[in-house]
Amino acid sequence: MILSAKTRKAILSVPFAREVANLVVNISNKRFYKKLNAEKHFDEKIKSLKNSKVGQRCFIVGSGPSLTVGQLEAIKNEDCFGANRIYKLFEKTAWRPKYYVIQDKYDSTKGVYEKLDVEYLFISDFYWKEHGMNNPHAICYHIDRTLKQTSDLPFSEECSKFIQAASTVTFTMIQLACYMRYKEIYLIGMDHTYANVTNDKGVIIQKNKVKSHAFEDEKPNEVVANISYMEDAYRTARKYCEAHGIGIYNVTLGGALEIFERKDFWSIF
Template sequence: MILSAGTRKLILSIPFARETANLYVNGSNTLFYKKLNKVMHYSERIAELRGAKLGKRCFIVGSGPSLTIDQLEAIKDEDCFGANRIYKMFTKTNWRPKYYVIQDKYDSTVAIYENLDVEHLFVSDFYWKEHGMRNSRAICYHINRTLRQTSDLPFSEDCSKFVQAASTVTYTMIQLACYMGYKEIYLIGMDHTYANVTNDKGVIIKKSNIKSHAFEDEQPNEVVANISYMEEAYRTAKKYCESHGITIYNATNGGALEIFSRCDFTSICNLL
């Protein structure tokens, strides 16, 4: 069921509503994925990617307003992850992500996703259950949600079993990148700035003169970011990567994400 931002806010104002909703989502998604996977064997396809890129580097491309076409052109031959509506940049560049991730069930542009021509198309059961997917390249992955916002956030070491969700698809892409064996992960377009932000209690704060994405949002009020939860996820990812010999660099031009070490995108390009 697709709910408006206002309805989600109302639900979250009810005591234990988030915990109850997430418990229900986890249960229904588990049953859905078990049934789908029994026929399509998606977990086996994901398992084939484990360690396949051992020691290599990749780029995780966000859709923040700092992202430019020149940046995308500079990394068009690199292994890249992209997500959700990054396809809106395709008409302006030859760049395409090797790995495309669709997670947000509130993104209803199904027809476009069903015709995406990318090497690997990862679609969460959260999205698939709501909209379905007929793209032959699609691989459904199972996501797990914590019952409430927590600093003790799981980080999946086996994405063939589940991927941990945490208010940002970037966390999913980092887990997948680590699972595949990438040792250097560069983030670009991760401005970490949004026009509408919320806390875990559903209180929404609107900020003026802030653009959330590099492209225009048809329904900008539906884009509501839980900044604190995102940052918990990023800190968990950083801790995991540091303990496993993986480095995440933030090569975004500006922005507000300071959890990862900064590096200059131009300097990286000179080494490509």
């Protein structure tokens, strides 16, 4: 069921509503994925990627307003992850992500994703259950949510079984990159600035002069970021990478994400 930002806010204001909602979603998605996977064997496709990129590097591309076509052109021959509506920049560049991830069920641009020609198209069961998917490249993955916001987040080491969700698709892409065992992960276009931010109580703060993406949003008021939860996820990712000898760096041109070590984008070439 697709709910408006206003309705979501009202629901989250009710005590324990988030916990109950996430429990229901987890149970429903688990049943859905089990049935779908029994037919399509997506878990085997994901499992084939485990440790497939040992010692290599990749780029995880966000869609923040600092992202430039010049950056995308510079990494068009690199292994890259992209997500959600990054396709809006395709007409401006030859760059295409090797791995494309769709997670947000509130993203209604189904027809575009059906036609995407990418090597790997990862679709969350959260999205697939709501919209379906006929793209032959599509691989459905199972996501799991914590019942309430917590700084002690799980980090999936078995993406063929589940991927931990945490208010940002970037966390999903980092888990996949680590699962494939990339040695170096570079984040670009991760400005970490949004026009609408919320906390776990559903309180929304509007920042009218802030642009959320490098492209125009059709419904900007529907883009609401839980900054604190995202940062919990990023700290969990940094901790995991540090413990497993994986370098993860923020090479965004500016922005507000200071959790990962910064490097100059152009210097890495």
